[in-house]
Amino acid sequence: FQNVSVSYGNHQVLKDLSFTAFPGECIGIIGESGSGKSTLVKALMQMIDYQGEIYIGGENCKALPIYMLRKYIAYSPEHSDLFPATVHENIGYGNLNAAEDEIICAAELTGITMHGQVFLHRDTGGNDSQLSGGQKQRVSIARALLKKSPIYIFDEPTAALDADSEAKILNTIVKLKQEGKCILLITHKASTLRIADRILRIDDGKGYIL
Secondary structure, eight states, X not given: OEEEEEEETXXXXXXXXXXXXXXXXXXXXXOOTTSSHHXXXXXXXXXXXXXXXXXXXXXXXXXXXXXXXXXXXXXXXXXXXXXXXXXXXXXXXXXXXXXXXXXXXXXXXXXXXXXXXXXXTOBOOGGGOOOOHHHHHHXXXXXXXXXXXXXXEEESTTTTOOHHHHHXXXXXXXXXXXXXXXXXXXXXXXXXXXXXXXXXXXETTEEEEO
């Protein structure tokens, strides 16, 4: 990110934000509600207009075809959207070419299979599902893992998880770091931030590395 600024009308959300995230690094992103954390993600994914430059591996994101950008980034949003299909199928949408064992591995890495294999074939019912918030989060994270992208964005990945489930997810993120993945981790939980190598605090639209 080089001097990235974003405004909604007359309201400037990000102001000359600059930082670099490296392969094998997890940057924890913190800030008050409305500080611009989600706006940062939307800019990276080219979902909103911005001033400044964002590069991935030396390539300007504005010049990248959208299909290429999507290959580079795997995103697990805070509020996970589920399709009206089984848990297994929802995970599989992360990579339609994934083999069965890859889907099972992604489920295991997020603790989904702790509910038993039967859970994988449970119909989610889409966004009106009976799955708990934590179960939805794990499905979303497993879907992102299946993509096997060089960049991962996790937005509040442990917000609805108990301590054991949180530890499982954090261990998985640490493994991604060890594989050389670049990770942006948005969270308000101090227990989740402990795996971050550096922390980017967004305050009044400006970014500060802690």
